[in-house]
Amino acid sequence: MKRIAIALSFAISSSFALSLDEIVDTALQNNQNLKSIQSSINMADENIKLSRKWMNPTLTLGINDIYFDEPFKRDQEAMQSEYIGFSQLIPIGNKLDIKERVSQRDKNIAILKLEDKKLILKSKIYEISYNILILERKLKLLNKYKSNIKKIEKLSRALYSYGKSKQNEILEAKIAFSNVQIQKQNLKNMIDNLYLKLEQISYKKIDTINASLEVEELVLNMDILTHPKIKIQEEKVRKFHELSKLELENEKGDIKVNIAYFNRDSKFNDYANISVNIPLSLYKIEKVKALKQKFKAKEESSNLEDTKQNFKIELMSLENNINSAYNNYSIINKNIIPLKQKMQKNLENYNSFSSIEPQMMIRNLNELISYELKSYEQLENYFSSYSKSRYYTYKVK
Numbered sequence: 417m418k419r420i421a422i423a424l425s426f427a428i429s430s431s432f433a434l435s436l437d438e439i440v441d442t443a444l445q446n447n448q449n450l451k452s453i454q455s456s457i458n459m460a461d462e463n464i465k466l467s468r469k470w471m472n473p474t475l476t477l478g479i480n481d482i483y484f485d486e487p488f489k490r491d492q493e494a495m496q497s498e499y500i501g502f503s504q505l506i507p508i509g510n511k512l513d514i515k516e517r518v519s520q521r522d523k524n525i526a527i528l529k530l531e532d533k534k535l536i537l538k539s540k541i542y543e544i545s546y547n548i549l550i551l552e553r554k555l556k557l558l559n560k561y562k563s564n565i566k567k568i569e570k571l572s573r574a575l576y577s578y579g580k581s582k583q584n585e586i587l588e589a590k591i592a593f594s595n596v597q598i599q600k601q602n603l604k605n606m607i608d609n610l611y612l613k614l615e616q617i618s619y620k621k622i623d624t625i626n627a628s629l630e631v632e633e634l635v636l637n638m639d640i641l642t643h644p645k646i647k648i649q650e651e652k653v654r655k656f657h658e659l660s661k662l663e664l665e666n667e668k669g670d671i672k673v674n675i676a677y678f679n680r681d682s683k684f685n686d687y688a689n690i691s692v693n694i695p696l697s698l699y700k701i702e703k704v705k706a707l708k709q710k711f712k713a714k715e716e717s718s719n720l721e722d723t724k725q726n727f728k729i730e731l732m733s734l735e736n737n738i739n740s741a742y743n744n745y746s747i748i749n750k751n752i753i754p755l756k757q758k759m760q761k762n763l764e765n766y767n768s769f770s771s772i773e774p775q776m777m778i779r780n781l782n783e784l785i786s787y788e789l790k791s792y793e794q795l796e797n798y799f800s801s802y803s804k805s806r807y808y809t810y811k812v813k
Contacts, residue, residue, distance in 0.1 A: 417740035433623070433625065433626040434625060434626060435625075435626050436542055436545055436625070436627050439541050439545060439614070439618055439620075439622065439625070440541050441615055442618050442619070442620045443537055443538075443541055443618040443619065443620075444534055444537070446618065446619035447537060447617060447618070447619065448619075449533065449539070450533055450798060451528045451597055452550050454530060454532060455524045457523060457526045457527055457530065460522050460523035460526045463519045463522060464519040464523060466519075467512065467516040467518070467519040468515075469517055470505065470506070471505045472502075473503060473504040474503045475501070475502055476500070476501035476502070476503070476676065477499075477501075478498070478499050478500075478549060479499075480495065480499070481493065481497075481498065481742070490681055491681040491683060493751075494680065494684045497678040497679065497680045497686075497737035499676050499677060499678040499679065500676065501676035501689075502674070502675050503673065503674040504670060504672070504673050505670050505671070505672050506671045506673060507670050508667055508668045508670055508671060509665045509668040511523055511662060511665050511668075511670070513667060514658055514662045517658050518658045518659060518733075521651050521652075521657070524647075525652065525655070527531045528645075528647050528651065529648060529777055531644040531655060532644040532648065535644065536807060537617065538806055539803055540803075541617065542799075542802070542806050543799070543800055543803035543804065544610050544613055544614050544629060544656065544805035545614065545616075545625050545801070546627070546629070546796075546803060547610055547796065547800070548610045548611065548614070548625060549606055550629065550792055550795050550799065551606055551607045552678075553608060553609070553792060554792050555600060555603045555604065555607070557789070558596050558599055558603070559600070561596060561784075562597075562735050564781060565593045565596065565781065566593065567591060568595065568781065571590035573586055576760050583761065584747065592782060596785075600758045608805055611623075614739060629795065629799070631742050631795070631798050632742065633738075634735060634738050634742075634802070636731050636735045636738075636805050636808070636809055637809065637811050638728075638731055638733060640724055640727055640728070641664075643727065644807070645723060645727075646720065646724060646727070649719055649720035650720060652716040653713050653725045656709050656713035656716060657709075657713050659709040659712075660707075660709035660710045660713065662709075663703075663705040664702060664703070666702045666705075667697040667700075667702045669694060669695030669696070670695070671692055672692070672693035673690075673692055674689070674690070674691045674692070674693070675690050676688065676690075690754070730808065731808045734805045734808070735805070737797060737798075737801040737803055738798055738805070740797075741795070741797035741798035745795055748787055748791040748794065752787050753784070753788060756780065756783060756784040757784065759780050760761060760774070760780050760781060781811050
């Protein structure tokens with residue numbers, strides 16, 4: 417029964433362990449910030465529908481030539497009438513087609529912004545998750561060294577009882593133990609806060625994370641033309657070119673057609689008025705506005721090239737950081753730590769009351785802890801840069 421209970425307990429606890437991709441998928445489904453961007457896409461759809469529609473017509477109702485002394489008498493003269501009028505603005509040229517294309521560009525930008533936000537969120541989840549895993553390893557390391565320090569303290573007490581050690585060596589062991597306790601508490605607090613941060617952006621309580629901390633040298637590749645941030649800039653360039661065309665098209669002023677029916681007293685015949693308003697582009701304002709839109713398109717083109725260059729340099733920098741951290745991590749773990757462990761083993765092997773020096777064991781142990789923690793710092797640098805690179809190494813699904 418005890419074995420069954422232990423197995424059941426393990427199954428329950430491990431059921432909460434999520435992979436990084438599972439955490440990302442949960443966040444993409446539940447994150448409210450992403451949902452707000454989705455609403456802007458829906459709004460863009462409605463703007464596309466509106467872009468094809470004419471302006472609403474205007475209905476006019478009126479009574480003219482009202483005499484103040486006899487306001488209700490309507491047979492005084494021929495011009496007295498009640499009328500109803502209708503006016504409609506009729507778009508000329510390709511304005512509606514261009515407006516539809518501009519609205520479609522706005523929708524494309526909204527969709528790409530959503531993809532960009534997803535990448536930012538994914539990169540952040542990776543960074544937090546890897547940070548948690550590394551801090552948890554640090555915590556296990558400190559737990560291991562706590563027991564080692566306790567052994568040294570016990571040995572120091574035994575030596576002190578035989579006059580082979582000083583009381584300060586016992587105190588040094590106590591101080592070392594307390595220092596590890598403080599570091600443990602700080603680590604636990606950081607881990608708890610990072611789990612809360614992960615819950616905040618994923619909208620799911622996460623107890624454990626299932627991911628590998630294996631490292632290797634990397635070569636980061638990126639198809640820059642497919643990245644949402646780049647495509648957003650390209651869409652902006654196209655949009656301003658369309659707006660420039662629209663301004664030129666506005667030289668062909670929209671025609672306003674007015675129709676009115678006038679009802680008069682029975683002594684006079686009813687009649688109708690028809691008129692057409694045609695705006696005249698005499699001052700070439702539209703050409704100036706079109707030129708302004710071209711300048712904006714040129715500005716966005718410059719921003720596009722600047723973004724491409726920044727992406728390229730940033731990715732190269734992240735690759736350098738990753739591989740530098742990998743090399744440092746390898747040196748510490750393959751060279752320094754094994755030597756310090758060997759030194760510690762040698763000190764422990766001189767376990768005779770005549771030759772052992774507890775203060776040397778504590779000093780070496782502290783140095784060993786320091787180097788192991790430094791190796792985890794390199795691991796943090798590695799996965800921090802790796803997580804950031806996930807934003808740039810975008811692949812089309």
